Amino acid sequence: MFLLIYSTLFALTVVFALGVLVFRNTVKSAISLVFTMLCIAANYLLMRQEFVAFIQVIVYAGAIMVVFLFVIMLLNLREPESPAWYLRGMRYWGGALAFLFFFVLAWGIQVFSVADLTPGAAALEELRRESGQAEVTQLATLMVTRYIVPFLLTSVLLLVAVIGAIVMARRKDEDGRDITFDEDEEGA
Amino acid sequence: MQPLFDFLGQFTGGAGNAFVITAAILKIALFLGGVLTAVPFIIVFERKILSWIQDRPGPNRVGPFGLLQGFMDGLKLFLKEEIMPKGVDKTLFLLAPTLVVIPAFLALCIVPFGPIIQGEHLDALGSFLGLDPAMVGSGGEISQVALAVTNPNIGILYLLAITSVGVYGITLAGWSSNNKWSLLGGIRASAQMISYEITLSLAVIGVVLLAGSLNLYDIIEGQRGGFWHWNVVAQPVAILLFIVAMFAETNRLPFDLAEAESELTGGFHTEYSSMRFALFFMSEYVSMIVISAACATLFLGGFFGPIPLPWETLMEQFGLVAILAFYIVGPLVILPAKVSFFLFLFIFARGALPRLRYDQLMTLGWKYMLPIGIINLVVTACGVAIDMAITRDGEVAWVTKVSIGAVTLVLFLGWELLIFSRRRRSQLSREYRNLYRKESSSDPALAS
Known part of the structure; x- marks a missing residue:
């Protein structure tokens, strides 16, 4: 079943x-x-x-x-992408490359066991054996103890992305000054 | 009853399995049946309340007081012709209504409509139904029966995940219809639902922090003992945010920009007819029920009543009758009453509020509700952390809850006052500026 x-x-x-x-x-x-x-x-x-x-x-x-x-x-x-830009024989070359990639991937997984690649999973398993805590608690504990630095770095990265998006989306008038959208203009 | 399960157990690998399967099917059938039967009545009540607001009689021809109007409308939709316009993307056009209905019904199955039956109560009810205590009972194979279709540990995340997937049906319906108005409706829906999902999640996280668990039964258990223990006391701002976001998530007025009859002729479902339209219509009401039940569960104590009755003494006196009553009052009286309150709110808002403009919708979502939600979350987290540091018992004290509620409410009102006073000031300054411009202008037409 x-x-x-x-x-x-x-x-x-x-x-x-x-x-x-x-x-x-x-x-x-x-x-x-x-x-x-x-x-x-x-x-x-x-x-x-x-x-x-x-x-x-x-x-x-x-x-x-x-x-x-x-x-x-x-x-x-x-409209579907027109096939004009397709290279001749691209389908076969692409297929061959995909198979090659698949075999390299399979080989890689076989050589390095999955547990080596994912220390987080091993640590989680270790924690689970030590204490009978819920999954969320375990994840949270790991995240703010062993992996606190990558966790904070990720949040900084996201913050940078958000600020970057705001800077790029900002509108400017002819003199190069920022146009601030004033809510009071609504309905005026 | 035991012989029946013994008989069924031959096919399912044990009488216990048979009981679990039967109970699950019964729960699904009763709950789903109940909700689906309620939908036509909700539609009639909606039209009745709207007509009451607009000072007209409303539907009053079919059945007593027009009560059967909803059923007849459903029948009419069944019998109508299916129309598929030219140039639609057939696969997606047919897929879209299903993608709306499935999440709506999937979300139904985690709503806890009654307490978990366990311990002595399960023993008593098991012997009442003639079940083997070794199979169903406090010491048996099945030691608890939850009155919810399923009870996953991450319950509230499941709800958020399912509602976030629900947007695809509406978006695809708009895109595949090959109609400009539908496309606009679909695009509006996707932007709107993404924006308000964030506020919805922020409002929920405060409650999760207070309960210390994502499980809906744990969240309800933390609100046991009267209305002053409900999360609405600790999270008054979060429930406001949740209610506003819940209107936006279900695409109801004043946030029904995806449909917007007056500008988009029906929006994403313009090109749908007959049963496919009925599916959109029905799933809107089902998701209203689901999200109302979720709000009641998170903030208003779920199936617990406002005043705690002395159930212990009642059960000692009346025995089985009191136990049965205890497990029936929650799902049949208290939760429906709370859900009805929110449904009335939905309908009343439809009658009372005009539709928002698109930029107003985005401004409200991103510039007001998101910051308020974040501040509320920070205050709640600080409160819970202080409480944990002092008591260290893993539970948030009632005093802490009230103080969190008071602090967030004061901050919220202060924020609102600040915004209103600033708006007034900037209005004044703009008037002065305009006056100055007019005076200094060399254009005689403007100068006058």
């Missing part, structure tokens, strides 16, 4: 991921990506990582992809 659920889910994940590449229509590609994200979240659920699963849905499917879709719809890319 579980094998059936697992394999169906994995198959669905791969099918939607392929859909992102295969669909010529940009909106359909984006929707496939959304479903891929949801399938990955379901995979996390099967691994009993509820918190990570729903954060995945909120952040990727719920926020990032909506912005993607928003931009796609604003640009209104209705």
